[in-house]
Amino acid sequence: MQNVRSIFRYLRVFLIFVLLQGFALYLYFTSQLYPSIQFANSTKGISNSFVEAQHSYTKYFGLTEENRKLQKAYKTLLEKSPISFIRLDAKRATIEDTLFKQNYSYIAGEVLRSSTHKANNFITANIGKKHGVKRGMGVINHDGLIGYVYEVSEHYCLVKTLLSENINIDVSLPNGQFGLLKWLGSNPNAVNVTGIPNDTEVELGELITTRGTGGVFPRGIAVGHVAALNFAEGEANWDLSLKPVVNFGSVKYIYVVNHLHKAELDALEASVLE
Amino acid sequence: MRTIVKYILWFVGLVAAQTFVFDNLVLPGGFTIAFYTLFIFVLPFNTPNNLLMIVAFALGLTIDAFSDTYGLNASAALTLAAIRPRLFRWFEPAVGYNETQTPSLSQMGLNWCIKVYSIGILVFYSWYYVLGFMRISGLWFIGSKILYSSISTVALILLAQVLFRRKAKQNEL
Numbered sequence: 001m002q003n004v005r006s007i008f009r010y011l012r013v014f015l016i017f018v019l020l021q022g023f024a025l026y027l028y029f030t031s032q033l034y035p036s037i038q039f040a041n042s043t044k045g046i047s048n049s050f051v052e053a054q055h056s057y058t059k060y061f062g063l064t065e066e067n068r069k070l071q072k073a074y075k076t077l078l079e080k081s082p083i084s085f086i087r088l089d090a091k092r093a094t095i096e097d098t099l100f101k102q103n104y105s106y107i108a109g110e111v112l113r114s115s116t117h118k119a120n121n122f123i124t125a126n127i128g129k130k131h132g133v134k135r136g137m138g139v140i141n142h143d144g145l146i147g148y149v150y151e152v153s154e155h156y157c158l159v160k161t162l163l164s165e166n167i168n169i170d171v172s173l174p175n176g177q178f179g180l181l182k183w184l185g186s187n188p189n190a191v192n193v194t195g196i197p198n199d200t201e202v203e204l205g206e207l208i209t210t211r212g213t214g215g216v217f218p219r220g221i222a223v224g225h226v227a228a229l230n231f232a233e234g235e236a237n238w239d240l241s242l243k244p245v246v247n248f249g250s251v252k253y254i255y256v257v258n259h260l261h262k263a264e265l266d267a268l269e270a271s272v273l274e
Numbered sequence: 275m276r277t278i279v280k281y282i283l284w285f286v287g288l289v290a291a292q293t294f295v296f297d298n299l300v301l302p303g304g305f306t307i308a309f310y311t312l313f314i315f316v317l318p319f320n321t322p323n324n325l326l327m328i329v330a331f332a333l334g335l336t337i338d339a340f341s342d343t344y345g346l347n348a349s350a351a352l353t354l355a356a357i358r359p360r361l362f363r364w365f366e367p368a369v370g371y372n373e374t375q376t377p378s379l380s381q382m383g384l385n386w387c388i389k390v391y392s393i394g395i396l397v398f399y400s401w402y403y404v405l406g407f408m409r410i411s412g413l414w415f416i417g418s419k420i421l422y423s424s425i426s427t428v429a430l431i432l433l434a435q436v437l438f439r440r441k442a443k444q445n446e447l
Contacts, residue, residue, distance in 0.1 A: 013323045016324050024345040027338075027345030042339075054294060115342075116304070117301070186304075186415045
């Protein structure tokens with residue numbers, strides 16, 4: 001009798017362990033597949049108010065550096081704006097330009113928190129549904145590519161950065177040859193590009209940019225400089241390692257890319273694929 | 275009743291310390307410090323196994339909600355809680371445990387704590403990193419992360435207890 005009772009006791013402990021463990025693993029693995037059934041993250045509830053409170057103290061760090069970068073970005077834009085140009089031909093009439101129509105708009109946001117040392121690294125930012133952010137939109141900053149929006153709440157969003165598994169973003173070399181961006185999980189200062197044939201000429205230090213397919217990112221957003229070049233094992237491809245232009249440890253401001261004709265593009269592509 | 279309030283305060287304090295301080299540390303090699311595991315170690319000897327696991331699970335889940343890891347910490351903390359009774363039985367002193375004691379540095383001594391904490395944390399981090407990184411990284415990389423993270427975590431939770439013990443003694447005087 002004593003024995004039976006102790007067996008039952010062990011069984012109960014074991015059962016509780018299996019139940020709770022099953023629940024934890026279910027949460028962990030499903031969150032990787034379907035972001036819609038996540039139970040809680042830093043965009044929601046009390047966890048979010050903690051993040052917000054923390055940010056109210058840490059946001060002043062590195063402000064000088066951040067201002068200098070913004071100044072530089074503004075200077076570049078100013079140089080492209082019409083007021084920086086003089087007219088060479090006085091006889092030419094002013095024509096309203098109908099050749100160009102705005103294709104992308106940007107939603108500016110402030111980073112509340114970021115990480116670089118986990119298996120999936122996220123940025124929490126203070127823009128959400130209310131500001132027009134939707135799941136799957138691209139995210140950049142004034143240095144270059146950051147990632148895409150993974151989860152949105154009313155006032156906040158969670159951005160999956162390049163430092164995540166299955167990030168899979170189309171990137172291209174300056175000569176137009178394109179490949180797929182991946183992260184191998186080890187080093188926040190290195191991301192990899194696969195699928196570039198090894199008869200393509202690649203130079204160390206070359207800038208890899210976004211390819212601009214799928215309407216998530218504009219073409220030509222800086223991703224990283226080629227840092228190492230190896231032959232991929234068993235394939236006729238290069239194994240490229242890039243140093244990202246963005247320092248993910250110190251991102252303060254981000255821009256969410258809003259493709260203005262995304263619905264049209266998606267509908268067209270869907271109609272062909274069906 | 276007083277002890278329950280004490281442990282609730284510990285719980286809140288450790289969650290705050292983990293999310294505000296240790297989650298924000300960027301350490302060379304990208305290893306981490308799971309300071310909150312201290313809570314699972316210092317619960318009294320007579321805590322029922324079921325309660326221990328449920329508390330550890332809740333603690334892990336709270337940390338997950340704050341650090342966007344979705345159940346990874348809950349799973350690892352639960353595993354640590356599940357092996358704790360066995361670990362304590364392994365290193366049981368010849369005279370047995372005194373039920374009124376708690377498994378802390380001040381009551382069990384440095385030698386016992388280093389042994390128990392090291393093995394516990396090693397199991398915790400093996401679970402944590404194998405689960406977290408198995409699909410994207412190599413064995414060597416995971417191994418080095420487990421090793422460095424475990425060493426720094428054990429060192430920190432021992433150090434924290436040294437600091438707290440001093441304070442407690444001063445209060446008595």
